[in-house]
Amino acid sequence: MGIVEAKGIAKIYNEGKSSEVNALCGVTVNIEEGEWVSIMGKSGSGKSTLLHIMGLVDKYTSGSLTFDGQCVDNLRQNKVADIRMKKVGFVLQDFGLIWNMSVFDNIATPLYLAKEKKGRVKELVSKAAKELEIEDLLKKKAKELSGGQCQRVAIARAIVTGPKIIFADEPTGALDEENAKNIMGIFAKIKGNGTTVVMVTHDKELSLMADREIVLSDGKVVR
Numbered sequence: 001m002g003i004v005e006a007k008g009i010a011k012i013y014n015e016g017k018s019s020e021v022n023a024l025c026g027v028t029v030n031i032e033e034g035e036w037v038s039i040m041g042k043s044g045s046g047k048s049t050l051l052h053i054m055g056l057v058d059k060y061t062s063g064s065l066t067f068d069g070q071c072v073d074n075l076r077q078n079k080v081a082d083i084r085m086k087k088v089g090f091v092l093q094d095f096g097l098i099w100n101m102s103v104f105d106n107i108a109t110p111l112y113l114a115k116e117k118k119g120r121v122k123e124l125v126s127k128a129a130k131e132l133e134i135e136d137l138l139k140k141k142a143k144e145l146s147g148g149q150c151q152r153v154a155i156a157r158a159i160v161t162g163p164k165i166i167f168a169d170e171p172t173g174a175l176d177e178e179n180a181k182n183i184m185g186i187f188a189k190i191k192g193n194g195t196t197v198v199m200v201t202h203d204k205e206l207s208l209m210a211d212r213e214i215v216l217s218d219g220k221v222v223r
């Protein structure tokens, strides 16, 4: 059984309006637990839309989605949010850090939201920081970091709750080649720990480092 099973997913933005967009048209994909999948495709092909739907951030117009064995089609929004908080980590191209906040607090944000106790927060942040080799940065403010360091912090924040699956939307888009390769090394390690990784990338070379590639074109899976 896959951790994410998407069957015939369609996403229409601005349905019924003149600005209507068919972003996804009958997408069927199956992400197996523990695999590292890359999603490729031209700009506007629906990559981010698919990632957000699989990661339980966005709703779909039609089709069926099963997440970790549970069909979420008719699940209430607060239930979906609960699954997302417990099982999903997100990494974004522009990091999504809060610049004036310390690295520690940035990484701890999902734990604060989950109302974890102070001691537990410290323990989990230390563990994630160690994994990403950023223990020496915890007291710095996010605005004092380099791009590569920012992305490590963003990944630490994504894994701090111990999610089953990480979604990364062009995680290396803002980085140079060396830092991009380093981030791929980190994903390999996260996958090695048993976490499923799904990433969107434009970079053919980086895409080849994943176990498998899904290619989208005009909202359809073409490969």
Ligand SMILES: Nc1ncnc2c1ncn2[C@@H]1O[C@H](COP(=O)(O)OP(=O)(O)OP(=O)(O)O)[C@@H](O)[C@H]1O
Pocket (backbone or CB within 6 Å): 013, 014, 021, 022, 023, 041, 042, 043, 044, 045, 046, 047, 048, 049, 050
């Ligand atoms: N919130 C939105 N409202 C309306 N249309 C949207 C919205 N988000 C995306 N779209 C449209 O849906 C289509 C797919 O967008 P999406 O962001 O998924 O593409 P993408 O493959 O991630 O592109 P890129 O590589 O540029 O990030 C595009 O035509 C886009 O303009």
Ligand SMILES: [Mg+2]
Pocket (backbone or CB within 6 Å): 047, 048, 049, 169
């Ligand atoms: Mg995108």
